[in-house]
Amino acid sequence: MIWRVEVKQRDGTLDTQGLSIARDITDLGLSEMPQVRVVSVFLLEGQISRDEIKRIGDELLVDQIVEQYSFDLKLPLQSADHHVVEIAYNPGVMDPVEASTIKGIRDLGVTGISAVRTARQYHIHGKISAKQLESITTRVLMNKLIQHVVKDPSHVPATLGIAAPSASKFDVMIVDLLGANDKKLSEISKSGQLYLNLDEMKATQSHFKKEGRNPTDVELETIAQTWSEHCRHKTFRGVIRYREDKTGKPQIIRSLFKTTIAAVTVKLNKKWCVSVFHDNAGVIAFDKDYNVCFKVETHNHPSALEPFGGANTGVGGVIRDTLGTGLAAKPLCNTDVFCFAPPDMSASSLPSGALHPKRVMKGVVSGVRDYGNKMGIPTVNGAIVFDEHFAGNPLVFCGNIGLIPKGKEIKRVSKGDLIVAVGGRTGRDGIHGATFSSGELTGDSQTVSSGAVQIGNPIEEKKVQDALLKAREAGLYSAITDCGAGGFSSAVGEMGEKTGARVDLDRAPLKYQGLKYHEIWISESQERMVMSVPPVHIEALLKVFADENVEATVLGEFDGSGRLQLFFHGQQVADLDMRFIHDGLPKTIKEAVYQKPVLKKENLPKSNQDLTESLCSALSHYNVASKESIIRVYDHEVQGTSVVKPLVGPSTDGPSDAAVIRGRLDSKRGIAVSNGINVRYGMIDPLGMAASCIDEAIRQIIAVGGSLERIALLDNFCWGNPDKPDRLGSLVRCAQGCYKAALAFGTPFISGKDSLYNEYTHKGKSLAIPGTILISAIGIVDDVGKSVTMDLKKAGNSIYAIGTTFDELGGSIYLENLGQLGTNAPQVNFKMAVKTYKAIEKANKAGLIASLHDCSEGGAAVALAEMAFAGGLGATVLLKKLPYKGKQRREDILLFSESNSRFLAEVSPVHEKALAKIFKGIAFAKIGTVEASPEFVVYGLHDQPVINARIDELKEIWKSPLK
C-alpha cells in the first residue's frame, strides 16, 4: 500500500522557502506579496505498518525541533484567500531524494519499503485570481516539462511504479530503407528525429544495399548519433567553400578545425602539451608527478527549456569529461560562463515560448550551484554576458579542470576487455539529446523534445568519482569514457572503434521496466560511465564499486570482431561495421560567405565636462556590475585550494581577474584560470572578437601572476545554423582570428567545442544568436605565494598605466549605454602585447607590483574605480598622462575605450625605478596616486575634474543591479 506523509514547519518558525517563493511571485507583478507556506509530501509504497510510518516520520522525515508531520488524508481547506497547489515530478523523471529516502527508511529497519515519490504542496495566502494562480503555477512553482499539478492530492495512486509491458516480448523494428526514394529517406530522418541530411541518408542506404538487408531502428539510431553534429563536428571537420563578400574569390577550407585551431598547436609544438584534442579534455603538464586537464562544454538547448536541469546536467557532464580523461582525472575546480538576455527585459518583447531571462538566470545559477557544491568542486571563476539577442537561446558554458598522475593519461582498450557500465541507472530520459542539439529550437521544442530534459544527481556522480579514483589507483581498468550525448551508443561506439563490441542490452540496470532496446542504447541518463576491464580484474573492480554503494555491471565485451553487435534477450538487434560507423560519413561541402556588416559610425556627445554619470552607467551595466550574489551561492572554497578567490579585497567583494588555485594542498604550484568573451566586438568583426577574447583571457592570467610561457587555450564556438552561408562565413572568420592570435601569443589550443544551430525559429522567422566565442585559458603558476590581486593596497602608492589606449570605442559598454555599437572595435598589437606580458611577469616575480588589474569592459575608468573601491581607498588620476594614440583626444575615449593588452598597476614609490627599467620600450606611465580619503577623482586633459565621486557610492552603484 501507499502512505502519504505530509511534513510542514511548526508554527512560529521562519518558512524561508515559502518566503523566497513569495518573492518570486511578487516579481511576476503582483501588487501585494502573498504569504506562502511549503509542505513536503512523501508517498511511501510497501509493506509498512502504521507504527513503522510513525517511526519513519519521527526519526527520519521530520526535524522535531522545527517540523511536524501528519499522515491522515484530509483534503486541504481552500478558500478565496487560501490556495493550495501541489506539484509532483512527471513519471520517469528522476526524483532527486527517492534513493536516499529509501536508504534512510531501510536504515531504520523498515525493510518493506519498495518505492518513494515526493511532491511539494504550496499554500498561498492572498487575494489571487484564478488566472494569476495559473500564472504563478506555471511560471514560479513548476516546469511542465518535468512536473505536473496533482489534481487531487487526497487520491493516492495504486502504485508508484511506471506501468509497462514486459520487455522480454518484443519485435525487432526493421526500417525499409532499401526501397525508399529521396522523399521517403528525408521523411524517415525527420520522423525518427535522426537529423541526418539526404546525402547521409543515401550513404546509409547504399551501405545497407551492400549488406543486402534493411537496417533495424537501433542501427539507424547508432549511425545518426555517431554522425550528429554534436558528436562529429561536421562543420569544423568538413569542407567549406569560403568567400569574403558574395563576389569574392572562393577559398576551399578542407577542415576548419585542422587549419585553424589544431594548426596553432601543431606549429607551436609545446612539449608540455601532453594530450590534445583526442580525449575528453586537453591535458598539459603540471609538476613532476602530475598533469592537469581542462574542458569547457556548452549545454545551451537543454538550459533554454529547463534552466535548472539543463545547467545542472551541463556541470555534471563536464565533470564526467574530467573523470573520463585518460584513466580518470580528479576534478579540481569549475568555471562557468553564461549569456542571457537582460533580467529587466519586458515579458512582451520575448519570443513566444521562451522563458523570462530572470527565470533562466535563476534556474541556471541554481543548477550550477547544486551540482558543483554537492560534488565538492569549487566554482572559482566565471562571467555573465547580457544581451537581448540571447532571449530565445541562452548560452551556458560549463568548464572543469582536473588533476591526473603522470602516465594515467593513456588509455587503451584491448581485445577481450569487458564492457562495464558504472553509476546511475538507465531510464527514458535524454532520448535524442545528441541529435536534438544538432537542430534549431522552435516554439514547440518544449513539447517535442521534452525527453531531452533531465535533472542530475550530483551525489551519484560523487560516489562514482570516489570509487573510480580508487579503482584507478589499483590499476583495475584499461580505458574509460563518460556517457554523454548518445549514451551507451556513443561511449561503447567510441571505445570499441578499433576492436568491435558485443553488448547485451538487457543487462543494463534500468530505473524502471519497459524500456525498448533502442531506448537503452541511446538514453542519456546522467551519471553513467563505461569502462573497459581486463577479465582478470573484474572481480576486484566490482568489489571496489560495491564498497562505495555504486552499481557496476558487465554489459558485454570488446570482442575483436570489428563490428558493433547488440543483443536484447538473446536476440540480435544490431550488427554494424565499425568502419562504416566511424568512416562512412559522406563529406559535405558547406557554403560560407563573410559579408562585412554595414555599421553606423559612432556619434559621441558634444560635451565631456562631467563623466561621473557615464562611469556610473558603465559600473551598473549588467555585464560590469558585481556578480557577488551569484558567486556566494557557489562554494568557491571547498577543497581548500583557492588562492586568488573570485572576490578579493578587505571587504571580500572586489572583482578579481583570473582565479588561482593550488593543484595540491602540500605544494605552492598552482593553476590560474580565466575566460575571455565579448559578443559585441563580434557584431563588428568576428576576427577581431577572437583576438580580443584571447588577449582578455591571457591578460587576466598575467594580471594575477601567471606566465605567458605556460598558458593553454580552449575554444567554444556558439553560432547559428552553419547551413546558412552568412552564419558559417562569420564562423570561419572567427576561427581565423583564433589562429592568428593564439599563434602570435604562442598559446596552444588543447581542447574545444562547438555548439551550432543556436537559432530560435519563431513565427517563421529564424533568430540567430550573435556568433559567440568563449576563450578559456589555463596557466601554470610556479609559486602561488607570489600572486597579485586587483585591490588597491596602500595610500601614497603610485598608479601606473601599462599599455597604450587607442580610439577604440566600438562595441564598448560606453557606446552601448548611448544606444550605439560603433565601428572601431579593439584590435590587438601582438608584438607589443607579448612584450608587455613578459615585462609584467618579470615585475611580478620580483614582487614589484602591489596591485594589478586588467582593463576590459568599461575601459580604464571602470578598472580604476574597481581597484579603488575593492581596496577601500581613494585615487587621484591625471588623464593627460595616460598613454594614448589616436586622432581625437577626448576624455571619454581615454576613459572608456576598451583597447586590449592594458593594465593598471599600483606601485610602491620604492619600486618605481626598478619597474621603469623593466618596462623600457613599453607604454608605461604614472597617472595617479592612491589616496587615504575615499574619493575617486579624475582630472581631464586640461586638468579639470571630469569624475568626482565617493568610492562607497560607486561601489553601491556597481553592486546593486544584480543584488
Next chain:
Amino acid sequence: MSSNVKVIVIRTAGTNCNEETAFAFSRLGAHVEQVHINALIAGTKKLGDYHILALPGGFSYGDDIASGRILANELRLKLAEDIKRFIRDGKLIIGICNGFQILAKAGILPGLGWKIGQEATLFYNDSAKFEARWVHLKVESRSIWTKGMAGQIYLPVAHGEGKFIPRDKKVLDTLTGNGQIVFRYCSLDGGKPVYPDNPNGATDDIAGICDTTGRVLGLMPHPERHFLFEQHPFWTRLTQKSEFGDGAKIFENGINYVKENL
C-alpha cells in the same frame, strides 16, 4: 601519552571536505585515515583504534530530507555504542559544517546528560539560500579544541542550513551555563553581528558548540579552509606573512591534547 596520534575521517556518499580535513591533521603530524562509513558498520575498521574522529563537511547523501539526517541516523542506529565508548574513553570528536549537522541530529551534540537525543538543530539560513562567505568568530569556551585561542578568529562558512536552533530556552540556558558555546558570530570589531556577520540567523549568534566534556566540538565554519595562510581571502594585503591561518590552531589543539592525555 601517545606520540602517534591517529585520526579517522569518516566519509560517505556526498562527503566532500574529507581531503582537506585529513590534510590539516596530517600536516601537523597526525596519522590520518579516511574511512567509508560502510567499513565501520561492517566492522572492518574499528573506531576504538583511533584517538580523534572527524566528521567533515559536504552533503552526506545529498542532504536529502534534511542536512546530515541520514548519516546521523546511521551513527545513532548502528554505531551508538562505539561512539559512546569513544567519548567515555576520553577521545575527541570534531564535526565541521555537515559534520556539525550530523552530530546535532544524531544527538551527540550538545550531549546533555550523556543520553543521545536531539536537543538542537541546524536549519535553513534566514537568507533562504546557500552562501559562502567569511565570518568573524568570538572564541568563548573552555573546550580543549580552543585552548589558547583568545579573542577573535576569521573563518569561511559555506552552507544553506546553518541556523542553530536549540530545542527550547532551557537547552540554551544549559549550554550557556555549562560554557558549551564555543564560537559566536560577531562583527569585525567584535560587536553584535547583523546579517551577513551572522550569516544564517543562528540563535544567540551561535556558530559552534561542544559537549559537556569539551572534547566533542561541532561548528558551522570551516577551520580546514583557513589552515594555510594563502587561504585567507585577502592575504595579499597582509604584511605579516606566516605559514598557517586561524583554523590551524584548532587541529593543533586536538593533536596536542591526544599527545598529552591519551
